[in-house]
Amino acid sequence: MRVLLAQQVACEKSDRQLFSNINIELHSSQLLYVTGENGAGKTSLLRILVGLSAPSAGVVEVNGHDIHKNVHDASEHLLYFGHKQGISQLLTPVENLKFWCQQHGVDKNNDAIEDILAELGLTGLEDIAVKNLSAGQQRRVALAKLWLKTAATLWVLDEPFTALDVQLIAELEAKMTSFLNTGGAIIITSHQKLSIDYPLSKLHLDYSW
Numbered sequence: 001m002r003v004l005l006a007q008q009v010a011c012e013k014s015d016r017q018l019f020s021n022i023n024i025e026l027h028s029s030q031l032l033y034v035t036g037e038n039g040a041g042k043t044s045l046l047r048i049l050v051g052l053s054a055p056s057a058g059v060v061e062v063n064g065h066d067i068h069k070n071v072h073d074a075s076e077h078l079l080y081f082g083h084k085q086g087i088s089q090l091l092t093p094v095e096n097l098k099f100w101c102q103q104h105g106v107d108k109n110n111d112a113i114e115d116i117l118a119e120l121g122l123t124g125l126e127d128i129a130v131k132n133l134s135a136g137q138q139r140r141v142a143l144a145k146l147w148l149k150t151a152a153t154l155w156v157l158d159e160p161f162t163a164l165d166v167q168l169i170a171e172l173e174a175k176m177t178s179f180l181n182t183g184g185a186i187i188i189t190s191h192q193k194l195s196i197d198y199p200l201s202k203l204h205l206d207y208s209w
């Protein structure tokens, strides 16, 4: 099944062309690794693919819907994990994830959320404001979304390994492999070499400024 189609996508920032003619066709169980040096446009591309930014040219379809015209339907089975963690510093991990589930139509109760937090090594920290957690622990809270949105067909992950310790990197890689093996598709950027044992295709963005 085709999960994402990007055709002739281009991006301009400050009147300069960052990239153009990007074409991507991604199907179930496929992994796309977007590479490029700092400033090459990886985050800009991913934000366009998930509908957070408009391209200067081109079209993006996710699960058969134009993401820039029908973001609701297109993003129903999409999970984007960006640089900004999307969690409130003032809320606890459980409150944060409960709120996120409500906003994203994910039906999970507090027990299920606590089970996932435990799986991510956050037992005992469920009811502490996120601002009091370490950087890596905060990242774990944000990553719990991957465990929660079980109906997702596409993960778009921007530098997901940042601030994670070795053990969680391994757990996330295992989670990615399992997602791919069960029909999920992933687009990922990472400055860290991917050590996931799964066939991947690469899209390299040249730094052209």
Ligand SMILES: Nc1ncnc2c1ncn2[C@@H]1O[C@H](COP(=O)(O)OP(=O)(O)OP(=O)(O)O)[C@@H](O)[C@H]1O
Pocket (backbone or CB within 6 Å): 013, 014, 018, 036, 037, 038, 039, 040, 041, 042, 043, 044, 045, 209
């Ligand atoms: N809103 C903006 N206005 C102007 N320029 C921008 C804007 N957002 C990004 N840029 C520029 O676009 C270029 C690409 O940025 P982007 O964040 O997409 O790069 P990246 O490949 O993800 O980099 P990194 O590896 O450092 O995360 C950079 O030179 C950046 O300064």
